[in-house]
Amino acid sequence: MAEQVRAAVRTGPGRTEIREFPMPDIPDDGALLKVEVAGICGTDVKMYAKPPSPDPVIMGHENVGVIARAGRAFRRRQGLGEGDRVFVEHYVGCFNCEWCRIGEYRHCEATDWRTNPDARRYGYTTSDNPYHLWGGFAQYMYLPWNSILHKVPDGVTAELAGVATPLSNGIEWALLAAGVGYDSSVLIQGPGQQGLSQAVACKQAGASLIIVTGTTRDAARLELAKKLGADHVIDVQAEDALDRIREITGGKGVDFVLDCTAGAGVAPVLLGIDALKRREGVLLIQGEMAAFPDFPVKKLTEKAITIKSARGHGFRACELAVRQLASGRFPLAQLATHRFGLDQVDRAIRAVGGEAGQDVVHVSLMPWEE
Ligand SMILES: [Zn+2]
Numbered sequence: 249m250a251e252q253v254r255a256a257v258r259t260g261p262g263r264t265e266i267r268e269f270p271m272p273d274i275p276d277d278g279a280l281l282k283v284e285v286a287g288i289c290g291t292d293v294k295m296y297a298k299p300p301s302p303d304p305v306i307m308g309h310e311n312v313g314v315i316a317r318a319g320r321a322f323r324r325r326q327g328l329g330e331g332d333r334v335f336v337e338h339y340v341g342c343f344n345c346e347w348c349r350i351g352e353y354r355h356c357e358a359t360d361w362r363t364n365p366d367a368r369r370y371g372y373t374t375s376d377n378p379y380h381l382w383g384g385f386a387q388y389m390y391l392p393w394n395s396i397l398h399k400v401p402d403g404v405t406a407e408l409a410g411v412a413t414p415l416s417n418g419i420e421w422a423l424l425a426a427g428v429g430y431d432s433s434v435l436i437q438g439p440g441q442q443g444l445s446q447a448v449a450c451k452q453a454g455a456s457l458i459i460v461t462g463t464t465r466d467a468a469r470l471e472l473a474k475k476l477g478a479d480h481v482i483d484v485q486a487e488d489a490l491d492r493i494r495e496i497t498g499g500k501g502v503d504f505v506l507d508c509t510a511g512a513g514v515a516p517v518l519l520g521i522d523a524l525k526r527r528e529g530v531l532l533i534q535g536e537m538a539a540f541p542d543f544p545v546k547k548l549t550e551k552a553i554t555i556k557s558a559r560g561h562g563f564r565a566c567e568l569a570v571r572q573l574a575s576g577r578f579p580l581a582q583l584a585t586h587r588f589g590l591d592q593v594d595r596a597i598r599a600v601g602g603e604a605g606q607d608v609v610h611v612s613l614m615p616w617e618e
Pocket residue numbers: 288289290291292309310413
C-alpha cells in the first residue's frame with residue numbers, strides 16, 4: 249500500500265489544492281476505504297462557492313469504495329471486511345443519543361456541522377482532525393467504528409453505486425417523508441439527478457401519474473425522465489405549466505409535489521401550491537432560500553396542504569436504493585453522465601453547477617484517475 253494518500257483539499261472559496269497525507273495507522277475498531285467513486289451534487293456547488301468555515305476540507309460526501317484494511321473489532325462490529333465494496337453514508341452518528349437510538353442518526357448532533365463545530369461528517373469535517381481522510385475526494389478515506397456502510401451487491405459497478413445517494417434521497421423524500429405510493433399522482437419539479445431519482449422511486453412505489461417539469465435547457469434531461477418513468481414532461485418556459493397539469497389531471501391537480509429545483513426562487517413552491525389537489529395534498533420542499541416573501545399561507549391552509557422538509561436519508565432508504573440499483577429494473581446507469589479525475593475536482597464541481605452544459609446529470613469523481 250502507498251505510504252502517501254493524494255487528496256483534493258478545499259482551501260478557500262472556489263479553491264482546491266492537491267495535498268498528500270500520510271497513510272493513517274488505523275485502530276482495531278477502524279478501517280480504510282479505497283475510494284472508487286465520489287459523487288458530486290448541488291450541495292457541493294454551494295459548499296465550494298461559500299465554505300461554512302475557512303478550515304481545509306477534503307470534500308466528497310457521496311462515497312463508494314472497497315475496504316482496503318480493517319481492524320478486528322471493526323470487522324466484527326460491521327460484519328464487513330477487506331475486499332467488500334460499500335456505499336458509505338456521510339453521517340457519522342454517536343449511536344448513543346435519542347436520534348441514533350431510533351436509527352435516525354441523520355439528526356444526531358455529533359454529525360450536524362450546522363450546530364456542532366466538532367461534528368464528523370464526510371465531505372464536511374476538516375482534514376485537520378485526527379486521521380485526516382474525512383472526504384471522498386481522496387484515494388483513501390478513514391472509516392471509524394461508527395461509520396455507516398451498505399454493502400454493494402455483486403454486479404453493481406462502482407460508478408452505478410455512486411448513484412446510491414440521490415436515489416436514497418429519492419426514496420426518503422418521496423416515499424418515506426411525503427408518502428407517495430400506489431396510484432399516487434406526483435409532480436416532480438426539476439429534472440436533475442435528484443428529480444430523476446424521485447421519478448424512479450415514485451414509479452417503483454406504484455404512482456399512476458408522474459409529471460416532471462424543467463426548462464428549455466433541460467431538454468435532454470426531460471427525455472431521460474421519460475425513460476425513467478415520467479408519464480408527462482413539461483417545459484415551464486415553453487408552456488403554462490399549471491394549465492398543462494390541470495389538463496393532464498382533468499382539472500383535479502396532483503396528490504404530491506416534490507420540489508427538486510435549484511436556484512429557481514419561489515416559483516416552484518407557488519406552482520406546487522396551485523398544482524396540488526383541492527384538499528390534503530403534500531408539498532415537499534428544500535430550504536434553498538432563507539425567507540419566502542409574501543408566502544401564500546392562506547391558500548395553503550385553505551387547501552389543507554401538508555409541508556414536508558427534504559432532509560437527507562435514513563438507513564432503510566439507502567438499503568432500498570442499493571437493492572434498486574442491483575435490480576436493473578430502471579436504466580439508472582444513464583444518470584452517471586460525467587466522470588473526472590482527482591486533479592479535476594474544480595472542473596467537476598463547476599460542471600455540476602451548470603458550467604459544462606445541461607446534459608450533466610450525475611458527476612462521478614474518480615480519485616484514482618488523473
Ligand atoms: Zn450530495
